[in-house]
Amino acid sequence: MCPSFIQLKSFVKPFIDEHLKTLNPSDPRDLMDDYLTEMKEGKSDDYSHFDYADLTRITFDLFVAGNDTTTNMTQWFLNYMARFQDVQEKIQKEIDRVVPSGTLPGLQHRNELAYLDAAINEVQRHCSMAPLGGTIVTSVAGLSHKNPVYFEDPDKFDPSRFLDKNGKFISTCDGFQAFGIGKRQCLGEQFARMELYLITAALMQNFKFGPPDGEGPMSIEADIVPVTHMPRKEQKFSIKYRN
Ligand code: HEM
Incomplete structure (x- = not known):
């Protein structure tokens, strides 16, 4: 795994883990909850693209795209x-x-x-x-x-x-x-x-x-x-x- 992805993961992980701990699929609070619900539901589907690494990238993308611009x-x-x-x-x-x-x-x-x-x-x-x-x-x-x-x-x-x-x-x-x-x-x-x-x-x-x-x-x-x-x-x- 490249060093920048490891850094990225450790920055975003606490946010994802907190969401996982408190997730209530019938009462989604945000994009991360929706994503985690989809990820859990698609777990047994070999073709599901929803996984932890992808959620990490998406979360980081939003931080980057929304930070310097504003x-x-x-x-x-x-x-x-x-x-x-x-x-x-x-x-x-x-x-x-x-x-x-x-x-x-x-x-x-x-x-x-x-x-x-x-x-x-x-x-x-x-x-x-x-x-x-x-x-x-x-x-x-x-x-x-x-x-x-x-x-x-x-x-x-x-x-x-x-x-x-x-x-x-x-x-x-x-x-x-x-x-x-x-x-x-x-x-x-x-x-x-x-x-x-x-x-x-x-x-x-x-x-x-x-x-x-x-x-x-x-x-x-x-x-x-x-x-x-x-x-x-x-x-x-x-x-x-x-x-
Ligand atoms: C003043 C602030 C901002 C400006 C001027 C701005 C401008 C832009 C521009 C020009 C694009 C490219 C659109 C294209 O490809 O034609 C873009 C894409 C994007 N922006 Fe912003 N942005 C700002 C703030 C934000 C914020 C706050 C977020 C998220 C919280 C954000 C998330 C994104 C994302 C995810 C994309 C990629 C969309 C895609 O490729 O489907 N941006 N933005």
Whole structure:
């Protein structure tokens, strides 16, 4: 067995074992419970593909696919807020109007924080963090995000392009491929959108982001590494409490 699979196994094993100990097939709590039930039921079937090693890989895949993506997208969002102070102020006004003071923004406020969701989409479009899809027939999100057929004046950073005429959030449209398209589209899209909304709403409510004091506008240039546009790691912010 290769060393990386041994490490992977020991990281994931406690989660699987805990699920096995407390499994109630008639009351599945999550994907792991469903998988374990299928695994037990298919034990005597020679052709069953459900086994412990496969569950280990799937669990680890979800950790990996859902970790760096959301972290990097949060950093991208903060870079854009530090660069586009007018957008940041508009989001903060919206939060101050909707969320009672002393309360953190929650999912119950989401419908009324449409401009925040629109800004998250616009950051995803403008930075094209995942410019290539991972499927054999590859979608090129980086090109479609900057294609004027889909997005008017595509180089302009403008969250309002994801609001309809009544100010409601437009979550997706032709040409928007931040989470890929088709059968191999991101499995974690809804979860990732929820995380991004909760994290950025709390940060916008409490802090103001800008370029370091005395420096010019924040850069939104990417570090290009294979298949992703990464936010620049060495980039510094000024972060101030909002009163
Ligand atoms: C901002 C956050 C995220 C972004 C931008 C993102 C983006 C993507 C993209 C572009 C793909 C490739 C789609 C294709 O092949 O065309 C993908 C696949 C995938 N993502 Fe995400 N993702 C994010 C968060 C997550 C999270 C939180 C999870 C899990 C909890 C997740 C799980 C997956 C999985 C399992 C796949 C492979 C799907 C398949 O091949 O069938 N992602 N993601």
